[in-house]
Amino acid sequence: MNILAIPTTVGLSKPQSGGQNRFCNLVKCQAANNRIVVLEPAHLYDESDDDVAQVYTYHDIEALRRRLSIFRDINPDFIRKAAQIIRDEEIDLIQITHPSGALAARLLGLVTRRKITVVYDAHNVESDFIQQTFANHNHYSLVERKLIPAYTNLLERVSCKYLVDHITAVSDNDAGTFRRRYHLKDGTISVVPSGCTICPRISDEARTRIREEMGLHPTDIAVFFHGLYRHPPNREGFDLIQSYIAPRFADTNPDVSFVIGGTQVPEFEEANVRSLGFISDMQNVAGADIAIVPLRSGGGTRLKIFDYMSAGLPIVTTKKGIEGIDAEHHEHAIIVDDIDEEFIAGIRYLIEDKDERKRIGDNARALAEAKYDWRIIGGNLEDLYRTLVSGSGARHTGFA
16 A cells, blocks of 8 residues: 555654654554655654655744644645645555644545545544643633634544544544544444554663663662653643652652653652653663553543553553553552542552562563554554555545
């Protein structure tokens, strides 16, 4: 197959967020047996992107010092580049990661008279995500905070009901939301979970070196959390660690250190909390002893969970934090309802029982290997794409 993959606000080869991680790895998986072309915003392009796929770039519309990335359907440069790719590369399927661009993709298919399948690979329910992360962001004006969520809601509704041939959701919960909200017909949405790259276990020497770089003493127990700092659910998680979780262990467990980091996270050290700032190599997670996911909100699947599972770390998480992942309480993770006494008790349980840390961590890694390896997910997605392309003449959209 010839596949055109179109991200919106993420690049390709150097993931710094969960959505970018998913996009990059799915492109790599599909590139093994298909020709993949990526059309990405020019300001996100990196030379190493060309090692992953054939890359074209376009320029976002800009106004008042803002990149208006969600207005791709009326962006002349985006439309021109997409038309060129569809014509020159004989595209069979277009994968978009945001409802913007669906109208342009559908119309270009009609204009070029090609039977192109359009798939919306939804990392979350975008209308809910934008409401949570944008509507209360003081960096934007009141008009923007009202207009952008409303426009995204409209885009998603029209795209899901009338423009795309198929939707892939990361969880049963998201798939159910799409079905109920947009009254989708049977067979128009599939669950394609996110996953992880299963890295070899690191040696004791490598782990010791990582812990030294973290500033940890050999007897310290490191409790780890990371994420994109500007994402409100993550930001709340960071704040909860500093204000509620870490102080509960300062006096009773002086050998416990809470280590945090991620994209745009400031570096600091305060009491028993140490921030590493940006983490360039996620394999360094293996230097920790316990992972926590203190999240109360958010959509999609938290790819940080997969990082921890792949590293064989035992995890204490809320149900929201591990949503969309088939993990069992006390088998693959400690799973609680909220960040409260039960969450604290879960951390204490793992701190005090080294054997349980190993058992739950090993079980989590085994689950990742069996079900969430990107190679398995990529193979399932390729099977879906081939089925869709072979039946591309029978679309559910109003453009059929």
